[in-house]
Structure formats: structure tokens, C-alpha cells
Amino acid sequence: MRALTVTPGQPSAAELVELDEPSPEEGSVLVRTVAVGVCGTDREIMSGEYGEAPPGEDRLVIGHESLGRVVEAPEGSGLSAGDLVVAVVREPDPEPCTSCAVGEQDMCRNGRYTEHGIKGVHGFARDSYRAEPDRLVAVPASLGLRGVLVEPASVLAKAWEHIEHIGRRGRWEPRTVLVTGAGPVGLLAALMGAQRGLEVHVADLVTDGPKPELVRRLGGTYHGGPVEQVDLAADVVLECTGVPQVVAHVLGGTAPGAVVCLAGVSSPGRVDIDLGSLNREWVLDNDVVFGSVNANRRHYEAAVEALVQADPAWLDGMVTRVVPLEDFAEAVEDREGDIKSVLLLDTPPD
Structure with missing residues (x-):
């Protein structure tokens, strides 16, 4: 073979x-x-x-x-x-x-x-x-070739499961989600955010082509350009690029009680960061930052459900x-x- x-x-x-x-x-x-x-x-x-x-x-x-x-x-x-x-x-x-x-x-x-x-x-x-x-x-046969998206979708199904688990530590009514990166992982993250009824924002350097249109078709807002230009205190952030400068930026400026999920794997690299200010914000706002990778069987099954609904x-x-x-x-x-x-x-x- x-x-x-x-x-x-x-x-x-x-x-x-x-x-x-x-x-x-x-x-x-x-x-x-x-x-x-x-x-x-x-x-x-x-x-x-x-x-x-x-x-x-x-x-x-x-x-x-x-x-x-x-x-x-x-x-x-x-x-x-x-x-x-x-x-x-x-x-x-x-x-x-x-x-x-x-x-x-x-x-x-x-x-x-x-x-x-x-x-x-x-x-x-x-x-x-x-x-x-x-x-x-x-x-399901109805997914056809789209079933090849189940594995990457499972990674986001896990991320969302953990985001919601963390959110339940207190009364939590998130309204907005910011996704950085409009590749397959970022778009699937945005899809699952839209399926949860959240106001979806996606930031990516690309300004034209299919990515902005796919976000708009979800009812979301697409921000073409550096993430630093996005003025949004999001309740949920899914960082899907792994770019150190983007990671550093999304760690701050969120809504109180925000949950930040780092889903992009970074290459080694240094950035200047005011850790003291970040720590102050995380502590005083009860923010959570966590990493997520891979998936287990229940996340694959959840991914299938999300794709069938799409x-x-x-x-x-x-x-x-x-x-x-x-x-x-x-x-x-x-x-x-x-x-x-x-x-x-x-x-x-x-």
C-alpha cells in the first residue's frame, strides 16, 4: 500500500x-x-x-x-x-x-x-x-469529506469544555469571545463560540480572501491587522497563533473574570512584558490563563456534534x-x- x-x-x-x-x-x-x-x-x-x-x-x-x-x-x-x-x-x-x-x-x-x-x-x-x-x-455520512475536520475540531471542543469548566467557578455570563488567528483552529474556535451564542471577534493579519467572509458568515466581526488594534475587553480569549507577541498582548486588557485559553504552540522567542502589571490585573480581576492541547474521545464526539450543527x-x-x-x-x-x-x-x- x-x-x-x-x-x-x-x-x-x-x-x-x-x-x-x-x-x-x-x-x-x-x-x-x-x-x-x-x-x-x-x-x-x-x-x-x-x-x-x-x-x-x-x-x-x-x-x-x-x-x-x-x-x-x-x-x-x-x-x-x-x-x-x-x-x-x-x-x-x-x-x-x-x-x-x-x-x-x-x-x-x-x-x-x-x-x-x-x-x-x-x-x-x-x-x-x-x-x-x-x-x-x-x-455521520451527512458530513462526507467535511469529516476530515473532526480532529482539529476536537482540539477546540476540549478547549471550550475547559473554558466552561473554569467559568463555572462562580456566576459567569460571558458575552464576547476574541479569537486570534483565522487559520483552521481559529475558525473552528469561532464557530463553536458562535454556536454558544457569544459575540465573536476574530483577529488576523490577513485583510482579504476567504477568512473575513467566513467570520462574517458566522455573524462575527473580523479584525484585519495587528491584534493590538482590537479595542475589546473580551470575556473569553482563544489564542490560536502561538506568536509570542500576540500571546503577550492577549494576556492583558480582558474583562474581569476573563478566561484566556492558549491553544497555539509557540516557537522559542523573547518579548518584553510587564509581568507585574499583568499579575496585578489577573489577581484583582480573578482572571485565568491556561494552555490546552490535543483531545480525548469525548472531545472527538463533541467535535462531530459541532460540525453536524454547522x-x-x-x-x-x-x-x-x-x-x-x-x-x-x-x-x-x-x-x-x-x-x-x-x-x-x-x-x-x-
Whole structure:
């Protein structure tokens, strides 16, 4: 079968290779991969910045944003041939910590987890794979190819779950949410904010193209330009860029009792910051700043629900490029107006 692989740590080492069909030992459910989404993590792995091959192997099959079609599944698994599924990315550590032991490997406490297509276990940019039923989340046929958005949406479903959990520490009636970054993660954050009835504001440097229109179609306000120009004391902030200067800015100037979720992973970098003033504001206003990454099964299920409730045409607008697996180099190109690129491996759902 075909598989898109890299040699971790080596730039420009992505290569389409032939691998053996997956062994039944890998799982009782056989899945034919329909599509995989391409994100910044994939681009960084392909450029050699990080990534870890499975033990004893030199190459890693990439791709963690998956959509597949069940080929065969055991009786009683809850899955049948033809079902669309998304695979959970993170696997618990071999000697589960307290979080992994209860299915919350997204909150792993010892760092010994593995992640498909990222860390220590092959991803889904291959014609087929196997998994156990509890590692697969069913996707309604009505979502079709849009189901490839479930994995990134799961990350935001978790973020919103935690935001709301923190908010319940006291009487909390949020009205406004500021999202920084209008990439796939930021737009999905905005979608879930709109679904919660909040006044949505999205800030991004891009001033034209599909991003402003997608935000407006949510009923939100798009701020094109530096986030410093946004005059808003938001009740909720979802920082989705990881840009240190943006992170530093959104930590202050929020509404009293605000919750700030940092969902973008930063590269090392220093910025000048008045920590004393920030600390004073956080303490006196009862603000909370927390980080969030990855997702567990319940967040995937919540993501499916959010996408099913969304306007299908709006979701279609997020997928700006679909190319066959053989043209993977085209999918990772950075083009103006891009939001989400998708690699197609099999016939897409109707």
C-alpha cells in the first residue's frame, strides 16, 4: 500500500513509499483511508523540525487528521463496513499515568504517550490502517469529506469544555469571545463560540480572501491587522497563533473574570512584558490563563456534534485545496488564501 513517510529530523525527506498491509495485530477494525488533512504540525515534521518514528524504524508515516471508511469490523464493535470514522490521535502511555488510565491521555502526566503521525506510531497518510473500536469515532455520512475536520475540531471542543469548566467557578455570563488567528483552529474556535451564542471577534493579519467572509458568515466581526488594534475587553480569549507577541498582548486588557485559553504552540522567542502589571490585573480581576492541547474521545464526539450543527457550505469554505496523495508536495505549499489543504487517498463520500 502507499504511504507518505518522512525521516524524522531530516528536512525535505518526505517520500511516498510502498508498505505492507497493516497486520491484524494492530487492531480488529480495518479502515481504508479516505483523506487526511494537512496542518502546521505536518509541515514542521516534513521540514525536519521534529517527529519520532516507531521503535526500531527509520521512517514515520505522517498524517493525524484522518477520515476513513470501515472495511471490516468485528461483530459487536458498533461499527460496520462502509461507516465513516476518524481515528483518535493520541495513545496512552504503556504504564498509564492517572490521566491515561481513565481515557484522558490528552492530559498525560508523564509524557510517555504516543501520537499517530507525530510521535512513536505511524499516522494515517497510507491507504489503510487497523485500530481497535475504542480508538475510532463514527462520523455521520451527512458530513462526507467535511469529516476530515473532526480532529482539529476536537482540539477546540476540549478547549471550550475547559473554558466552561473554569467559568463555572462562580456566576459567569460571558458575552464576547476574541479569537486570534483565522487559520483552521481559529475558525473552528469561532464557530463553536458562535454556536454558544457569544459575540465573536476574530483577529488576523490577513485583510482579504476567504477568512473575513467566513467570520462574517458566522455573524462575527473580523479584525484585519495587528491584534493590538482590537479595542475589546473580551470575556473569553482563544489564542490560536502561538506568536509570542500576540500571546503577550492577549494576556492583558480582558474583562474581569476573563478566561484566556492558549491553544497555539509557540516557537522559542523573547518579548518584553510587564509581568507585574499583568499579575496585578489577573489577581484583582480573578482572571485565568491556561494552555490546552490535543483531545480525548469525548472531545472527538463533541467535535462531530459541532460540525453536524454547522452550515455545510461554511465548512466547505474552510477546505480550500484537495489534492491526490501523489501530489502531497502541492498540499504543503503555502499559498495566499489557504485555510485547509486535504490529501485525498480514496473516493470521497457523496
